[in-house]
Amino acid sequence: MAARIVITGAGGQVGRFLAGEAARQGREVAALTHAQWDIADPKAAERFVAEGDLVVNCAAVADVDAAEADPDTAHAVNVTGPENVAHACARVGAQMVHISTDYVFSGEQRHPYDVGDQTGPLSVYGRTKLAGELAVLAAMPDATIVRTSWVYTGTTGNDFVAVMRRRAATDGTVDVADDQTGSPTYVKDLVDALFEVGQGRIREPVLHVANEGACSRFEQARAVFEELGADPDRVRPVSSAQVARRAARPVYSALSMALSVRAGLTPPRPWRAALAEALGEPFDDGQLPSTP
Ligand SMILES: NC(=O)c1ccc[n+]([C@@H]2O[C@H](COP(=O)([O-])OP(=O)(O)OC[C@H]3O[C@@H](n4cnc5c(N)ncnc54)[C@H](OP(=O)(O)O)[C@@H]3O)[C@@H](O)[C@H]2O)c1
Numbered sequence: 001m002a003a004r005i006v007i008t009g010a011g012g013q014v015g016r017f018l019a020g021e022a023a024r025q026g027r028e029v030a031a032l033t034h035a036q037w038d039i040a041d042p043k044a045a046e047r048f049v050a051e052g053d054l055v056v057n058c059a060a061v062a063d064v065d066a067a068e069a070d071p072d073t074a075h076a077v078n079v080t081g082p083e084n085v086a087h088a089c090a091r092v093g094a095q096m097v098h099i100s101t102d103y104v105f106s107g108e109q110r111h112p113y114d115v116g117d118q119t120g121p122l123s124v125y126g127r128t129k130l131a132g133e134l135a136v137l138a139a140m141p142d143a144t145i146v147r148t149s150w151v152y153t154g155t156t157g158n159d160f161v162a163v164m165r166r167r168a169a170t171d172g173t174v175d176v177a178d179d180q181t182g183s184p185t186y187v188k189d190l191v192d193a194l195f196e197v198g199q200g201r202i203r204e205p206v207l208h209v210a211n212e213g214a215c216s217r218f219e220q221a222r223a224v225f226e227e228l229g230a231d232p233d234r235v236r237p238v239s240s241a242q243v244a245r246r247a248a249r250p251v252y253s254a255l256s257m258a259l260s261v262r263a264g265l266t267p268p269r270p271w272r273a274a275l276a277e278a279l280g281e282p283f284d285d286g287q288l289p290s291t292p
Contacts, residue, residue, distance in 0.1 A: 003052045004028040005198070006094075008039050008085065009059030013157060014099060017187045018056060018194060025195075034059065039081030045088030053094040054198045057085050057136075060129070064103065067125035068247035078128035079135050086139035096140055097197050102149035102182060102210070104130040107250025112183070112214065114256040115147075115206045123247040137205055144197050145206045149255050150184045150220075154278035161278060164221045168230040178218035178237035183210035183254045186274035196265055207260040211271035214254035223272060227279045 005022045009015040010031035019031035030048065037048055039059045049055055060078055061067045067074035082098050089096040105113045106120030121127045133145045152161035161184075167174045193209040196202070215223070222232040240249070261267050 004030060004050070004054070006030045006032070006048060006053045006055045008032055008037055008055070008057050008081075009034065011035075012058055012060075012062070013153060013159060014151060014187060014190065015056075015058035017153065018058060018191050021188075021191050021195075039085055040076040042080075042084050045084050046091070049085075049088045049092055049094050051093040053089075053092075055085060055089050055094050055096045056194055056198070057082050057096065057098045060099070061125070062101075064123055064125040064249065065246040067128065068123055071124045071128075074124050074128045075131075078125070079131045082132045083135035083139050086136040086143055089143065090140040095198065095200060096136065096143040097194060098132070098136045098143060098145050099194075100133050100145050100147045100206075101126065101129045102147060102253035102255050103250060104133070104147065105250055105253050107252045110252060112254040112256035113208075115204070115208055115259045122250060125247060126250075133206070141205070142203075144202070144204070146190075146194065146197060146209050147206065147255065148185050148190050148209045149253060150182045150210070151187055151190060152184065152278065153187050154224075154275070155281045156284045160217065160220065161224055161275065162283075164224040164235075165228065165279065165283065168225045168228045168234075173234045173236050174221065175236050175238040175242070176218045176221040177240040177243060178216045179240050179251060180249055181214050181216050181252045181254060183212075183214050184220055184271045184275065185210045186271075186278050188278070189268060189274055193265055202264040204260070204263045207263065207265060208255045208257050209260065209265070210255040210257060210268060211274045212257070212268045213271045215271065220271075220275075223275055224279065227276055 011033035103126035154161035
């Protein structure tokens, strides 16, 4: 196991959870926020990375519409940034794990995408994330890319499950798209997989990590309501065309972990089981009124 875990983008959803878990496990952690380490700065990495470190790049422009609105920043953070980190890791002899996305796929397939399936990103976000994967592997061929999808905490911030949890606790209906299908991933399960990858025994350049199964956003929202004892019929299906958004999303981007499990990763649990656990955790931003 690497002596120290260095986390970029540690103020974000995945970075914060990873830092918390690593500290809970008693590991030495350097959790660096955007303000502390701007990965787009080519000179910065060498200040933070040392021989033997495990560096997990959680920094990204992960807001799909923000990336579409500002492609230059998206390129700097999603392509040049990871490339900078990879060069630094290769130079000093650190291990690197880089997080990527289901949005590298076009959505034309109708069965879960596995490693090696044809990519075809539809958005600036997807294109820059795919270019970031290639840049990392070119700079450091023994880095590991972990593609994940539809990540949520369910307990804080504005991820989809946390938002639906707040809505479930109030009155009224909520309109949710029923024409986009993906694999929800509980951040805890993603982080467990990142630790597994960090042990360095799985020697594949690209891995997929997602909870097992697929659903639409509508089905996911209904599941949140059901788990919380709220009326799932308060969730109403709409077409994504009714929700105007800047960037195109793949209509189907479920991920298969079959090849990743064959490579050594622990098989994922079903998305409903992971969701139930997430919703069993207390809401931690004080915004949730009592459960209806
Ligand atoms: N969330 C999902 O559903 C999902 C799905 C698939 C893949 N992923 C991938 O998972 C990874 C983590 O995403 P997330 O959900 O944790 O996103 P997030 O909550 O938006 O976190 C990203 C973090 O990166 C930071 N950042 C932005 N520009 C930076 C820079 N130049 N240098 C250093 N840090 C910078 C952000 O800080 P500021 O906010 O201060 O700029 C933010 O704290 C990303 O690679 C994302 O593409 C996420």
